[in-house]
Amino acid sequence: MDEILEKTFTVSKDDTARSLTSGGLEVLATPRLVAWMENVAYEGIESLMADGETTVGISMAINHQAATAVGGQVSVVATLTEIEKRLYTFVIEAFDNQEKIAQASHQRVRISVDRFLAKVNEKLK
Numbered sequence: 093m094d095e096i097l098e099k100t101f102t103v104s105k106d107d108t109a110r111s112l113t114s115g116g117l118e119v120l121a122t123p124r125l126v127a128w129m130e131n132v133a134y135e136g137i138e139s140l141m142a143d144g145e146t147t148v149g150i151s152m153a154i155n156h157q158a159a160t161a162v163g164g165q166v167s168v169v170a171t172l173t174e175i176e177k178r179l180y181t182f183v184i185e186a187f188d189n190q191e192k193i194a195q196a197s198h199q200r201v202r203i204s205v206d207r208f209l210a211k212v213n214e215k216l217k
Contacts, residue, residue, distance in 0.1 A: 096133075096136035096137060096170055096171065096172050096182075097132050097133075097135055097136030097169075097170050098132070098167060098168065098169045098170075099128075099131070099132050099135070099167070099168055100165055100166065100167045100168075101128050101165070101166045101168065102163070102164070102165055102166075103119075103120045103160050103161065103162050103163060103164045103165075103166060104162065105118065105162055107120055107121060107124040107162075108120065108121055108124075108162060109121040109122070112124060117159075118161070118162055119159040119160060119161060119162075120159065120160040120161075120164070120166065120193075122154065122156045125154070125156055125166070125186060125193075125194055126152055126154060126196075128166065128168050128186070129152070129154070129168055129170070129184045129186065129194075129196050129198060130149050130152065130198065131168075132168045132169070132170040132184065133149070133170045133180075133182045133184060133198050133200060134147060134149070134200065136170050136172070137172065137180055137200070141202065144204060144205055144206060145202055145203065145204060145205065146202075146203060146205055147180060147200040147201060147202050147203065148200060148201060148203055148208070149198065149199070149200050150199050150200065150201050151197075151198065151199045152196055152197075152198045152199075153196060153197045153198075154194060154195070154196035155194060155195050155196070156193065156194045157192075157193060157194060157195075158188070158191055158192070158193040158194075159193075160188045160193055164188050164189065165188065165189055166186055166187070166188050166193065167186065167187045167188075168184060168185070168186045169184065169185050169186075169187075170182050170183075170184045170198075171183045171184070171185075178201050178202040178203075179199060179200075179201055179202075180199065180200045180201070180202070181197070181198070181199050182196075182197070182198045182199070182200070183195070183196070183197060183198075184196045184197075184198055
């Protein structure tokens, strides 16, 4: 289909594996990269949602293949590859100033905010 959104992020100390305790090095942490990738997919299709709807992420398969240092710029590009009823499938790539650092497949599902939150809150009872 089409590229839907590209955003650039700057790696800070708060984004590192050491800070997020997913590793011991001062490089971009995979969990932060996953969050950035989800954010780009989410924002890219949010305008397609009707009032009272949004999407939630349901799967992410990522290959984080190169490290990025604190201060590095990371561009995340989401491409919507398929829509099947309420399911949106993406290929998402991330690049730093030198190379492609990651690729992921990601799925989001369209939901009714009110129904979703009612179901979540029911679990608290």
